[in-house]
Amino acid sequence: MWKFLTSLRLAIVLIGLITILLILSALIPQSGIAEDRIADVRQLLGDSYVIVEWLGLDRIYFTPGFYVILGLLAINLTAGTIQRFRVILTSEGTLWRVRRVGSLVFHMSLLLIIVSVIVNYLVKFEGVYALSEGQEVSDAADAYFRTFNGPLHKSESGRFTLRLNEVIIDDDVARADAVAARVTFMPSDGDPLVDRVIATNHPLKYESLEVHYGLVNGFSPELLVLDSTGSRLFAGFVRLATVSAEGRRRYADFIELPQQQLTVNLEVFPAKDGSETPTFQMSVERRGMVALDTIVTTADTVTAFEYRFAVPRWRRWCYLNVVENPYLNVVFVGFWLALTGMSVGLVSRVMPAGRGVR
Amino acid sequence: MNLIEQICYWTAALLSAAAFFTSLLGTVFKRVKPFRFAGSFLTGALGVLTAFGVARWVRVGHPPFVTLFESMITSIWFLLLLHQIIFRLRREQGTVLLLPVSAVVFLLMGWAFSLPAEATPLSAALSNVWLFIHASFATSGAASFLIAASLSVIYLLGEKRSHPPQANSAPPETLAPLKTILNFLIFGLILWGVMIASGSIWAHVAWGRYWAWDPIELWSLISWLVYALLIHVRLTVKFSPRWFCRLNIIAVAIVLFALWGVHYVYETIHTYG
Numbered sequence A: 001m002w003k004f005l006t007s008l009r010l011a012i013v014l015i016g017l018i019t020i021l022l023i024l025s026a027l028i029p030q031s032g033i034a035e036d037r038i039a040d041v042r043q044l045l046g047d048s049y050v051i052v053e054w055l056g057l058d059r060i061y062f063t064p065g066f067y068v069i070l071g072l073l074a075i076n077l078t079a080g081t082i083q084r085f086r087v088i089l090t091s092e093g094t095l096w097r098v099r100r101v102g103s104l105v106f107h108m109s110l111l112l113i114i115v116s117v118i119v120n121y122l123v124k125f126e127g128v129y130a131l132s133e134g135q136e137v138s139d140a141a142d143a144y145f146r147t148f149n150g151p152l153h154k155s156e157s158g159r160f161t162l163r164l165n166e167v168i169i170d171d172d173v174a175r176a177d178a179v180a181a182r183v184t185f186m187p188s189d190g191d192p193l194v195d196r197v198i199a200t201n202h203p204l205k206y207e208s209l210e211v212h213y214g215l216v217n218g219f220s221p222e223l224l225v226l227d228s229t230g231s232r233l234f235a236g237f238v239r240l241a242t243v244s245a246e247g248r249r250r251y252a253d254f255i256e257l258p259q260q261q262l263t264v265n266l267e268v269f270p271a272k273d274g275s276e277t278p279t280f281q282m283s284v285e286r287r288g289m290v291a292l293d294t295i296v297t298t299a300d301t302v303t304a305f306e307y308r309f310a311v312p313r314w315r316r317w318c319y320l321n322v323v324e325n326p327y328l329n330v331v332f333v334g335f336w337l338a339l340t341g342m343s344v345g346l347v348s349r350v351m352p353a354g355r356g357v358r
Numbered sequence B: 001m002n003l004i005e006q007i008c009y010w011t012a013a014l015l016s017a018a019a020f021f022t023s024l025l026g027t028v029f030k031r032v033k034p035f036r037f038a039g040s041f042l043t044g045a046l047g048v049l050t051a052f053g054v055a056r057w058v059r060v061g062h063p064p065f066v067t068l069f070e071s072m073i074t075s076i077w078f079l080l081l082l083h084q085i086i087f088r089l090r091r092e093q094g095t096v097l098l099l100p101v102s103a104v105v106f107l108l109m110g111w112a113f114s115l116p117a118e119a120t121p122l123s124a125a126l127s128n129v130w131l132f133i134h135a136s137f138a139t140s141g142a143a144s145f146l147i148a149a150s151l152s153v154i155y156l157l158g159e160k161r162s163h164p165p166q167a168n169s170a171p172p173e174t175l176a177p178l179k180t181i182l183n184f185l186i187f188g189l190i191l192w193g194v195m196i197a198s199g200s201i202w203a204h205v206a207w208g209r210y211w212a213w214d215p216i217e218l219w220s221l222i223s224w225l226v227y228a229l230l231i232h233v234r235l236t237v238k239f240s241p242r243w244f245c246r247l248n249i250i251a252v253a254i255v256l257f258a259l260w261g262v263h264y265v266y267e268t269i270h271t272y273g
Ligand code: HEM
Pocket: A006, A007, A008, A011, A015, A073, A076, A077, A079, A080, A081, A099, A100, A102, A103, A104, A106, A107, A110, A341, A342, A345, A346, B186, B189, B225, B228, B231, B232, B235
């Protein structure tokens, strides 16, 4: 049994299996990662897509099989390491032992990486907020737009409140990653409040939490809907989705008013350099009948059916990712340990043995 | 590209073509002299490509790491540099490498030329130290794998008795020793490993997610595991060297796909993709 556990052949089979599974996950769109492409594959395969689902090939990283193989690899690595440790003790020849030690350090750090990645995944916390400027949210589970928590994460909420004060667009390079967000982070355990501008590469750090600017931003126009008597049916900042298609970014969405059976479609056209007020394309439908389709500025009020519509103000919104990865630095230590081990192994391989080192 | 860059680019392309042609001549007609020309042509190509990189760096303000075109040119530069080192340290092996390396350089320059060569300004996310580590190790890693693949080609050609003249009838083992191929694999794995590690740390710093199963991350990890597999297969003695060399060539194709092919097929957050 020990021979099997430390055999190189088992290692080859396990690494091979993982490689094949990863290649499959690159070919078959994975749910939660490449959602949009799943529909086309489902259409392509028709009803045989059921087999993909049954085998779990559309969520390979979350199937038990994937973790069984990783677990076996961890055992194989541990056994291999122990066995190789014994070999080092009993062998002589410095160069030969240096190579063995390098390889030993490399494989042990692989083990460290695999274990710390899995442990970190189990307890990690990742919450995505979609906030409009001026909006303040508490750290309650339902306040998040989306969360990616580890299965064993014990979510104690109410640790902080976060306010997005302003989304700052860098005018000269108006690209998604030239954006920053001015936020106020208020810890609820009495620590001083933190007011910070965060951007890509510059997150806000508080104890084990990190608040990152979340790469996507967009527009939140204020939609006002009045009935014939002038009383307000709807008034609020509506966060429009940001969709990037064919290399162009569109800010468009629809708002439904169920009682009045109205659907309001809104699209925002930012002013050229993004600083002046944008214009809005608004269309109003009721039961498939389009009553209005026009360009609106913040000053206009338009009527459709017996209602009046206006977009008096607008704000920007962006994603803010709150993350907590307790064991991530162990993973990173594992990276550098592995690379050092392999480099030591390589140097001792390349150095000619004859140079009096035997 | 401004005038200086264009001159450098085309000179480097011509020199690599000349190196390929002369080393091909030397191989076919079993003459030694053409190989000497080919050697100096490739040395010239390295010099001129360095001038290209410097001229562009001065003009644009950041090293050629950002666009796909730049990433390819930097890989070619590392390949020429690695070959130059081998050429100086082990003349015979360097000479034998002239044919495959000049072919690869010439083909890559053609592919690079089909890509938009315009330099894009360095956006906020990219202007940080991790870009230089991540991109330079990716390109140098690819170069090391390309050298291993070139040696494998020589080993396979060597077996068919069409290797250069001066190595009378030396068996392929001395021209492209499997031990050297293995060392370049491990060297490539270290560089490629640093690329994946630095990319993951950078992604964590940038947007709080150290691994997002992005297609480029995935294919880079797949390439890394394929080479690790290749090394382990090589270490179980019974494995036929010919298959080891063939797998080497397939593996480098996956690396080139991971680096420059992915964006043809996938939507990826890698801006240069
Ligand atoms: C994902 C898993 C693995 C990867 C990526 C990997 C990678 C590598 C690499 C790159 C080398 C050559 C560099 C060096 O010698 O340090 C190597 C060598 C080796 N590996 Fe692995 N390995 C893995 C798993 C395993 C496992 C599970 C075993 C089981 C015992 C194993 C046994 C060996 C042995 C015996 C050597 C030769 C050591 C030497 O030449 O001194 N490896 N591995």
